[in-house]
Amino acid sequence: MSDDKKGQGFKLTLFALVGLFCQIILVLSVLSPEIFISSMNKELSLMDDVYGREIATQYYDDAKSKSDALVVDSGVLNYMRYMFLPDWYIEKRPNNEHPIFKSMFTFVDNAIHNLFLNVEYTLLRINSFKAWVALFILTVIGSIATGTLIRKVKQHGFEYSSPHRLKAGKFLIVISLFMLYVFLVLPLTIHPFLFPLAIFIFNVGLVLFIANIIKRV
Incomplete structure (x- = not known):
């Protein structure tokens, strides 16, 4: 603790x-x-x-x-x-x-x-950021599908959901959203490619979170 x-x-x-x-x-x-x-x-x-x-x-x-x-x-x-x-x-x-x-x-x-x-x-x-919205939507849909599929495999297999991966997923989601906030308000030069980087981190966190939100049944 x-x-x-x-x-x-x-x-x-x-x-x-x-x-x-x-x-x-x-x-x-x-x-x-x-x-x-x-x-x-x-x-x-x-x-x-x-x-x-x-x-x-x-x-x-x-x-x-x-x-x-x-x-x-x-x-x-x-x-x-x-x-x-x-x-x-x-x-x-x-x-x-x-x-x-x-x-x-x-x-x-x-x-x-x-x-x-x-x-x-x-x-x-x-x-x-609007230039990357379509990418964001498509990758989120794919991440939800991937995370759900992994969770279903765990339900019918012998692998337990990992609390550490769940925490890592939460952390990555929070840090990516915080990155987007910083990118929007920070009056320093931000390269446009940092937006898809934040989207990538968000989706990795989303997959980890969805795949580990329930225990093995």
């Missing part, structure tokens, strides 16, 4: 550290737009290589239009600006405030815009 608890504690710590790392990078991308812009340009170049320029451009245009609809057209961006910035700054009226305040408000304004640029980046990643 102590080993199981240590293993679970290690997994939770690992997930927490990766999640914290993602949040730190997200904050840095908001405060330093150079990180975000450089990462996005590199990823668009990788998408050109993998999907072709026409499809990559289509994905980008779709992400930008949806981002504008969600952030600009809906009024969310203006709402955030009026919440954190004074009217005189937004309306660009003359003001006698100390220049340091204007610099501070400029920094906040840029951070708000960069935050919503991350929305566009996430939508671009979602579009990139």
Whole structure:
């Protein structure tokens, strides 16, 4: 039991550290737009290589239009600006405030815009993942069939279901879903081929899980 608890504690710590790392990078991308812009340009170049320029451009245009609809057209961006910035700054009226305040408000304004640029980046990643949805569906169907077949063989044979394989299957499923989450929110360059890698890990875990969810009868 102590080993199981240590293993679970290690997994939770690992997930927490990766999640914290993602949040730190997200904050840095908001405060330093150079990180975000450089990462996005590199990823668009990788998408050109993998999907072709026409499809990559289509994905980008779709992400930008949806981002504008969600952030600009809906009024969310203006709402955030009026919440954190004074009217005189937004309306660009003359003001006698100390220049340091204007610099501070400029920094906040840029951070708000960069935050919503991350929305566009996430939508671009979602579009990139859509290219692999058909592969995901087909492999999941195959994995379910394979896992079920292995389970049926175990029911009529002499092999017991393995609790270790069951745990390994659960872990691989969780880690693959966590990988997809990280791929969608992390504002660093992600190669499009990492999506099928996560799908492969998920399906291996799915086969192990289904094949070992019941005991031999």
